[in-house]
Amino acid sequence: MARTFHRRFTTTGDVSDLSEAIFIQKRIVDGSPAEDPWALSEANSLGIYLCMRFKCTSDRHDLDEAISVHTQILEAPSIQPETTLGHLINLGIAYSNRFSHIGDLRDLSEAIPLHRRALDLAASLSPDGHRATPFVLHNLGEALRRRFVRTGDLSDLTEALSLEKQGVSLTPDGDPELLTRLISLGSCYLSRFHRTENLQDLAEAILLQTQAVHLTADGHPNLPTALNELGASLERRFERTNDLTDLNEAISRLTQAVQLTPKGHRDLPMWTCNLSTMFSRRFKRTGDLDDLGEAIRLNTHAIELTPQGQADLPSWLNNLGLLFKARSERTGELNDLTESISLYTRAKDLTPAGHSSLPSFLTNLGGAFARLYEHTKDPRDMEKSLSAHRGAVELLPEGHAHLVILHSNLASALFRLYYSTGVQKYLEEAVIHFRSAATSDFGSPRHRMVAANKWALVLNNWSPESTETLYAFDVAIRTVTVVVGLEQTIHQRHLLLREYSTLPLLAASAAFRLDRPDKVLEWLEQARCLVWGQQSQLRTPLDELESCKPTLASRFMTLSRQLEHAGASRQHSDTGSSSLQRISLEDAARSHVTLVKEWEDLLANVRSIRGFETFLQPAPCSSLMHHLPFDGPVVIINVQKDRCDAIALLAGREVPLQIALPTFSLEKAQQYRRTLGVQLRSYGLSARGPDPSTSTVPDTVDRALGRYDRSTVATDKGSLHSVLEGLWNEVVKPILTELGYSKQSESTSLPRIWWCPTGPLSFLPLHAAGVYKGSEQESATDYVVSSYTPTVTALSRALKDDRLINESCSGLFLTAQPRAPGARPIEGTTNEVVSIYGEALKNGIRSLKVDGNDLSVDRCLQLMEEFSSIHLACHASQNAADSLQSRFLFHTGVLNLNAIMQRNLKNADLAFLSACETSTGEETLADEAVHLAAGMLAAGYRRVVATMWSIGDQHARQVADDFYEYLWRRRDEGSGSSFDGTMSARAIHHATQRLRKRLDNSERSLLAWIPYVHFGN
Structure with missing residues (x-):
């Protein structure tokens, strides 16, 4: 009868059924002769039932009684060798469970030898592998992992990981115990990640836990455990990546775990507290006080559910202290801070010496006292802070991953004291x-x-x-x-x-x-x-390495290509993914991490070869100075709050030329950017040409130039003329003067210059800086032919790229996509491309024109491989959140950077992007050049013509015609049908200046020619 109630409990989870089974089983045991082997079996069942009820109710008396029952069984003279294994297992489990409840290391000291005896006995009973061996391996591994968590002894975790892996490998698919063993193995990997911060361990943990969730049927009692473990690992990955997708997924998993756990379950406080931690993490990321409030509510509830003396209570108190401290920092409420100190102190006092969590509790207490000192200026508060921080540092051994945090926290407290x-x-x-x-x-x-x-x-x-x-x-x-x-x-x-x-x-x-x-x-x-x-x-060429180590070079190139693909195309799992999709995506994430490790090991191998010691290391200044253009300097301008300076890099010079810009400032750069944004909006530059029906601009410009309040149009006294004049007088003219450049009457003799601006300057037209009013007009266009480069390294790489373009690929591919779905028609693009194509044919240039519906995305990518240069007249869309999804809009789909970068564009030369805002950056990533122009350079093009903001149809055609006409007239004799973009910087300078001469110097006219920019060589 007892077994009937037990079976019903395993199906329903109703603790009353289990209690009834225990009641009946006790009567059976009490009424049986102590020496009867059958009675020992019944006593064993009683011990098992008591452990099960403990898991549901956390009543320690059940555990104590179970341990007593199993101990008596093992001490019984009539015990048979073949049954001893089961009794050893059960007594070991009971001791392990009691350790988890009260945290007394003596219980683990009893459990671990019992599990080892069980493992030895299993091996002796069946040398080829006893059926209980995987179970015993799991039990011993779990006990060792728990001791590691408590003591921090890495040897325990190393052994636990080995045992759990053996247990999983011996468990066949479909075995109901596979779920528990996958969860435990994942916990081992996560524990080792906590200690070593090895990303491979975290990737393994997440994959195993994702598989465990997939294997767990709805209603299975272990599903909350699987969800909790997966949530914890995702939260740790969030800490490394800062990607909210992981944290939101973790919150979803933990919420599900809490909801599925019945009231009174011993693990409910832990999972509730873990969920609280997730909301706390999200508060820190987003600043949403609702998340902090929910975190405090959940943690308080977890403490209410936890009985006094429970081993995890100090952790819950510590976590609640963190939450009150966070709220105090946000609101300035001193009561919250003093409450956090009280909670930290309780957590510390309840924690036994030698516990691995004690350093964390101490450093948190130290941080709270340091905050309190800022309010009270009481030296005793700071003394308590430093004492707690130093105590935390002293408790951790050298090489412990958490020492970084503890040293940093102590340093912060000391600095506060110095500041005061x-x-x-x-x-x-x-x-x-x-x-x-x-x-x-x-x-x-x-x-x-x-x-x-x-x-x-x-x-x-x-x-x-x-x-x-x-x-x-x-x-x-x-x-x-x-x-x-x-x-x-x-x-x-x-x-x-x-x-x-x-x-x-x-x-x-x-x-x-x-x-x-x-x-x-x-x-x-x-x-x-x-x-x-x-x-x-x-994508670094490996010619030198290939000449001496061809096999190594081949493997390195293969890994590099695989890594490039993984970084560009790997997707992230989220709450919308199916269970199988998540497993596949997490498997890809693990493979990605493994690839990086193999690539880094191979890189170290390459650097061990004589002559390759600095392979792929950051270039020192001396190396960067040796690969510069001979026809002009590269100028890097640094904008900071306390000072603004430039350095000019000139071929033949050993060190950079430092140029102070004392009259410029970060504040001015930001103001010029805002003013330019106002002017763009006031002229309605929201597409390829001014649209009188709208006075807004796309989000890309909003991001680039700062959010805009329409009311500032009338009140902002700045103008485009003032921006250009300020840039001229405070930035560009001082640099050109220091370089010894003077105004030229003929543009054909102008030297070149490469601008590499930083911060907010990245959004401002340095190439057009100048005075455009009055009798003393002058601008950068009178002094130099300007190009831009994202970095010096990018330019140096293009200069060193002396590969010969395959003659069969040298040519110009043109396309117009004027009516792409979802975009406004660009009426002039077809005429623009038809005109250029006609002139190309007249000049004998190998060229091809494919427009509209006739050009698929795949066909375009193929033609980009077959033609060295491309002219794209279409709409473009920048994706600042994911730069590889920035794209060109076609009739038949979208061409994004990710697809372009997957191609082998070994013959790429010039890309003319006759589209809007193809060099517009992202305000929060000003120095990352997350725009289409930089992307095309990264994809392999040596030079790119792009636009800073919207351009008009009529002007776009004029500029394009003049650009190509300049190149046609300067083709070398005997160049045949090839097309060469080497003179593209001078060509776009020539074309924009011709447009400028057709117009006046009104702000509307300036906005028509200034957006055209040149990137690269």
Whole structure:
């Protein structure tokens, strides 16, 4: 009868059925002879039922009784060897469960030897593998993992991981125990990730947990466990990627776990608290106070559900303390801060010595006292803060991943004390601990990045002449390249870069102050346009490596191509994905991380070869200075709050020429950008030409130039003329004067210049800066032929690219897409392309024109491989959130950058993008060049003509005709049917100046020719 109630419990989960089974089973055991083997079996069932009820009710008396029952069984003289295995397993499980409940390490010390005895006995009973072996492996592995969580002993986790992997490998598909073992193996990987921050471990954990959720049927009692574990891993990945998709998915999973868990279940407090943590993380990311309120509600409820003496209670108290502290920081409410201190103190006092969580509790307590000191200025509060922080640091062994956080927290407290008292020793000690955190070989790159950034900022602001400032910025910039790593998709990397967008500019400003223009160049090259630089690295020619190590070069190229594809095309799982889709996507994520590890190992192998020690390492200043154009300088302009400077790089010069811009400022750059935005909107430049029916512009311009309040049109006294004149007098003219350039009467003799602006200057037309009113008119166009380059490295790569274009591919492919679905008609594009095509044929140029419905996206990509140059007259759409989805709109679909970059455009030369806003950037990623022009350069084109904002149909045709006419007239004799875009910069300069001469210098006229820009060589 007892078994009937037990079976019904396993189906329904009704604890009353289990209690009835226990009641009956006790009567059976009490009425049976103690030495009867049958009685021992019945006692074993009783012990199992008691453990089951404990899992539902958390009543410790059930566990104590179960341990007593199983111990008596094992001590019974009549016990048979063949049944001992089961009794060892059950007693070990009971001790493990009691440890989980009260946290007494003595219980694990009893459980682990019992599990080891069981494993040895299983092997002796069946050398080829006892059927219970996978179960025993799992039990021992889980016990060792729990001890690791408590003590931090990595050897326990290493053994646990090995045992759990064996258990999973021995469990056949379809076995109901496979689910539990997948969950436990995933927990082992996640635990090791907590300790080592190895991304491969996190990827493995998420894949295993996703598989476990898929295998768990609705209503299965283990489904909440699987959902909880998956949610925890997704939350950790969010910490690395900052991608809200992961965090929202984690919240969804944990919410489901809580909803599926019956009241009174012993795990409900833990899952409720975990869900609270997810809402807290989202609050930190979005600032939504509703999320913080929900987090506090859930955590408070978790504590209410947790009995006194339960092992996890200190963690719940600590988490609630974090939430009250966060609310205090947001609202300034002192009561919340004092409540957080009370909660941290309770958590600490309830935690036994040697517990692995104690350092975290101490550092949190230290942080709260430091905040309190800011309110009270009571030295005793700061003494308590420093004591707690130092105690936390002392408790962790060297090499522990969390030491980075603890050192950084101690440093922050010391700096607060210095800021308040001015005592120099506190600053010096703070710097020491920031340095320790930032330069650690262990720990999360993201946490090291935060520490490095603080280290650099503290030195930059409070010890500005210290040469250590340069070292700190060096570490910070190197760490950014690790945080924004190849294991993430391009979209995720751009999300992360938003946090660090000002770092390279601030570092450059410090280097200018310390007279190190070489560092300015190196840092701006390393940390700007980082994502495009990474993609370009994966396309690096390997001719030298291939000549000495062909097999290695071939493998490296294969891995690079695979990584490029993974970063560009891998999708992210979300709440809308099916279970099988999630498994497939997480498997792809794991493969991506594995690819990165193999690529990095192979890269290290290459660098071990003599002559390749610096292969793919950031180029030093000396190297960058040796690959510059001979027909003009490259000018990098750094805009920062405290100073603005430029460096000019000239061929033949060993070091950059530093040029101060004392009358310019970040504030002016931002104002000029806003003014330009107002003028664009006031002229209704929302498409290929002015549209009198609208006075707004696309979101891309809004993002590039800042959000716009329509009421400012009438009140803003700035004008386009004032913007161009300000740029001329404060930026461009001082640079040209320092370079020794003078105004020329004939544009044919003008030198070239490459502009590489930073920050808000990236959205302003330096190439057209000038005075366009009065008797003393002059502009940059009278002095130089301007081009732009995202980075010096990108230009150097194009200059070094001496590949010969295959003669059969040299030519011009043209297309007009004037009526793409979803876009306004572009009436002039067809005539524009027809005109250019006709002239190309007259000049014997190999060319092809395919328009409208006759051109599919796939056909276009094929023709881009077959023709060295392309003229695209169409609508374009920039996607700042995911630059690879920026696209050109066709009749038959969309051509995005991702598709273009997947092609092998080894003969690419010139791309003329006769479309709107193809070089418009994204305000929060000003230095990442997330626009179509930069994308086409990254895809392989040496030079690109693009537009900064909307262009008119009639003017577009005139500019295009004059552009190509300039190139036709300067073709070398004997060039046959080939097409060469080498003179494209001078051609677009010529074409825009011809348009300018047809117009006056009104603002509307200036806006017609200024948007045309040239990128590349």
